[in-house]
Amino acid sequence: xxxxxxxxxxxxxxxxxxxxxxxxxxxxxxxxxxxxxxxxxxxxxxxxxxxxxxxxxxxxxxxxxxxxxxxxxxxxxxxxxxxxxxxxxxxxxxxxxxxxxxxxxxxxxxxxxxxxxxxxxxxxxxxxxxxxxxxxxxxxxxxxxxxxxxxxxxxxxxxxxxxxxxxxxxxxxxxxxxxxxxxxxxxxxxxxxxxxxxxxxxxxxxxxxxxxxxxxxxxx
Numbered sequence: 463x464x465x466x467x468x469x470x471x472x473x474x475x476x477x478x479x480x481x482x483x484x485x486x487x488x489x490x491x492x493x494x495x496x497x498x499x500x501x502x503x504x505x506x507x508x509x510x511x512x513x514x515x516x517x518x519x520x521x522x523x524x525x526x527x528x529x530x531x532x533x534x535x536x537x538x539x540x541x542x543x544x545x546x547x548x549x550x551x552x553x554x555x556x557x558x559x560x561x562x563x564x565x566x567x568x569x570x571x572x573x574x575x576x577x578x579x580x581x582x583x584x585x586x587x588x589x590x591x592x593x594x595x596x597x598x599x600x601x602x603x604x605x606x607x608x609x610x611x612x613x614x615x616x617x618x619x620x621x622x623x624x625x626x627x628x629x630x631x632x633x634x635x636x637x638x639x640x641x642x643x644x645x646x647x648x649x650x651x652x653x654x655x656x657x658x659x660x661x662x663x664x665x666x667x668x669x670x671x672x673x674x675x676x677x678x679x680x681x682x
């Protein structure tokens with residue numbers, strides 16, 4: 463994986479829509495940046511690897527941002543993306559998703575994909591794998607009844623935290639965010655706007671993760 467973090471916005475879906483769909487994505491009212499799969503989960507300290515669930519640019523950028531957030535702010539020993547790429551052959555490895563058995567407590571990865579995660583864990587020796595995916599990266603051109611328009615970028619994030627050596631999913635992410643296009647700001651590009659959207663999503667995910675796991679470093 464490259465050292466630099468940046469989304470080039472080479473191809474995103476453009477959607478024309480009527481007024482009223484701005485703001486947080488909430489098609490089904492779900493906004494869970496991170497939550498335990500079971501209220502009785504006892505999170506332990508140790509090492510953590512954030513895993514890109516596919517090779518798409520948005521997912522890889524989100525993964526990098528999330529790695530940085532947790533490395534700087536959590537008490538976990540977070541393995542860097544370059545180290546993961548060095549240890550895991552052909553990383554990122556695509557982890558296929560399937561329809562979760564429980565929509566309210568989703569395990570996103572298909573059962574037959576579990577062996578890929580276990581193989582990565584064997585190479586990384588991490589106590590936790592936090593697997594993330596992005597979906598539905600879109601550019602919305604929203605028109606008002608008065609004839610004006612505004613551009614909004616949006617993306618959905620899904621994820622699972624897998625604990626080892628139990629080899630069991632213990633947490634999940636299921637949420638979306640959107641960002642209005644930067645208007646009249648010198649030097650701003652579409653790629654910059656999408657980067658900020660993914661960075662904000664990573665921060666929100668990290669905030670909720672550290673709250674659930676009680677792993678935020680004390681303020682200095």
